[in-house]
Structure formats: C-alpha cells, structure tokens
Amino acid sequence: MSFINYMAREINCKIVYYGPGLCGKTTNLQYIYERTNPDAKGKMISLATETERTLFFDFLPLSLGEIRGFKTRFHLYTVPGQVFYDASRKLILKGVDGVIFVADSQFERLEANQESVENLRVNLAEQGYSLDKIPYVIQYNKRDLPNVVPVEELRELLNPMGVPDFEANARDGVGVFETLKAVSKLVLTELKKGGA
Amino acid sequence: MVNPQMVMYEEEFNQIQGVVDRLVREANAKVVFIVDKNGQLIAASGDVENIDTTSLASLTAGNIAATGGIAKLLRENEFATQFHEGENQNIHIQLVGNRVILVVIFDSKSSLGLVRLRVRKATDELNRIFEALLSKVAEPGGDSPFAEITDDDIDNLFND
Numbered sequence: 001m002s003f004i005n006y007m008a009r010e011i012n013c014k015i016v017y018y019g020p021g022l023c024g025k026t027t028n029l030q031y032i033y034e035r036t037n038p039d040a041k042g043k044m045i046s047l048a049t050e051t052e053r054t055l056f057f058d059f060l061p062l063s064l065g066e067i068r069g070f071k072t073r074f075h076l077y078t079v080p081g082q083v084f085y086d087a088s089r090k091l092i093l094k095g096v097d098g099v100i101f102v103a104d105s106q107f108e109r110l111e112a113n114q115e116s117v118e119n120l121r122v123n124l125a126e127q128g129y130s131l132d133k134i135p136y137v138i139q140y141n142k143r144d145l146p147n148v149v150p151v152e153e154l155r156e157l158l159n160p161m162g163v164p165d166f167e168a169n170a171r172d173g174v175g176v177f178e179t180l181k182a183v184s185k186l187v188l189t190e191l192k193k194g195g196a
Numbered sequence: 197m198v199n200p201q202m203v204m205y206e207e208e209f210n211q212i213q214g215v216v217d218r219l220v221r222e223a224n225a226k227v228v229f230i231v232d233k234n235g236q237l238i239a240a241s242g243d244v245e246n247i248d249t250t251s252l253a254s255l256t257a258g259n260i261a262a263t264g265g266i267a268k269l270l271r272e273n274e275f276a277t278q279f280h281e282g283e284n285q286n287i288h289i290q291l292v293g294n295r296v297i298l299v300v301i302f303d304s305k306s307s308l309g310l311v312r313l314r315v316r317k318a319t320d321e322l323n324r325i326f327e328a329l330l331s332k333v334a335e336p337g338g339d340s341p342f343a344e345i346t347d348d349d350i351d352n353l354f355n356d
Contacts, residue, residue, distance in 0.1 A: 007209035095234030
C-alpha cells in the first residue's frame, strides 16, 4: 500500500525481497546500498542474528527521483528466509506494493525455492493479496556458481505466470539493479492504474 | 487492492502536525513522531535533526507488528501501549485507532505519568483526524497525481 503525501509531495512504496534461506536477499540490499549515491539513500538496517542470518528484516530507504513534482521513495525490505521464521515473514508483507522473489539457482536448493514461492503465495493471500495480481518479479541468483539449474528449468518451475525474470550474481552486483528497476516500474505502473 | 491507499492532504497534515507539536511541549518530550503501521513516517516534531526518523519509523512499525503477532497468539486483540526504559532516554509507543503509531521519546525532564496523560489526550484528537482523513480518501473522484503519468515519466526515473 503506497503512501501519497500531498503535503511533502512524496510518494512512498514498499518492496519486499522474498526467497529461501541464504538465497541472497540481504546481499541484494547490501549491493544496492554500496552502489547508491549517499543523498539517495538512508541508513541500511539489518536485524540479524550473531551469525548474520536475518532475524526479522533488513531495511533500506531509497529515493529514485521525481515524477511530476512528486519525490518517489522506495522502502526495500527483506524477509528472514529460514523456514521457522514464518510468523515474521507474514508481518513484513503487510502493506507491500511489490515483491522480488530471489531464487537460489543451485541444484540442491530447487525444492527450497519451490516451497518458498508457495509460502509467499499463502502469506500474501493471508494479507489479502494475490501473487497473480501484485507487482512481482523473479531473480535467479548465484548464476556464477558451477552447480546451477538451467534458467529454462527454473523458469518452468518457479515462473509459470511469465513475470519479468532476471539472472543475477548478487555478490558481484550482476542483475541487482535490473531486478529492482523492473519491480519499481511495475509498482509505479500499478499506481498509475490505481489512480484512475 | 484490499487496503485503501494511504493519502495525506495539507489540511489534515497541518492538524496532525499541530497535535504532535503541542505534545512535544506539553509532555516535555524530546521527540514525538507518527508512523503508519507499514513504517511510513507521517509527522515528526521536536529535536528531529539529530535522529534518523526514517529508520526509527521502520523499526517502530516492525516492533508494533511483532507485538501484534504476539497478541494474536495470546488471543489478545492488541497491546496498544509499549514502554521502553533506557538509562537516559525512554520511549512510549501508542497504537492509535489500530492504524497509526504515536511515538514519544523523552528523558528525565519528563515522566512516564505525564507522557501517558498527554498521549491519551492526543490519541483522541488523532483518532478524529485520521477518521476524517480516511473518509475523505474513500470518497470517489479524488484525483491521483499518478493517473496522468506516462511510461516515459517512469522510464526517465531510471535513466541515470
């Protein structure tokens, strides 16, 4: 649910990075944080365990620039990917405007990806959203690793709806901004429709 | 969309800002701010120059969301009030109309009793303002500034 502030002439949107544990959600945010101009970003917050696993969420506020005199701000969140943090994941999805699913391309994580997409669908539905309607893109991460599933196969399993999808290697930044731009565009396009 | 879009107009913003400005003074607070439950900052007052209000807004909303989750597990409707006591500063968090969060940060110049008293009064006022705002947003015919944007406008955002 975006927030339009006529007083401050701002529009705020919430993007959530979803995906199985260790798929690279936090790594996406860290790369964006490192590569963004200081005046376009706020502080990145990570609520993580001592072993740097996301406990509750990561948060990164970004300014994208102006549209028709309105500053566009995106709040990026990640969910904790580990299965037993499901209660927390549901909370992060509240008020979401767009979702990026980060898939781990490695063979051994194939099932974890499928479970996570299914979990996303269920948790969104609990908040009253449909994965088929919400702005949604998929990122196939870790393409640089040797043991990866071919993209065609991942696409078949994880992207039957044919939403925009991207290959990535988030550690080196490959595909990170492309994925973010794609979902941001979808969110803004949705706003345009919703405002009619 | 299931949730109505959150919209803030000048008239209501000024009313809300008036309430938080007064709360800072009457409660002897350092900072007062209002956040929606999704973590968007709505208004702030007091010594805001020295704090990161965006981060605070997001964390407060996360805190309220987690507490709400606990309430649900315990079959409580909600825990509307939270208080965190630090060595030098304290924070009082109040859920207003199950919609927005009123946060008061204060130190030894004030007291929990005073803050609670003033927050209660401000909560009633804020409830009225937000109810009026919500019914205004629900009215048909409110033009969105985004109805007019073009694909080019969106593309231009990403060209640099």
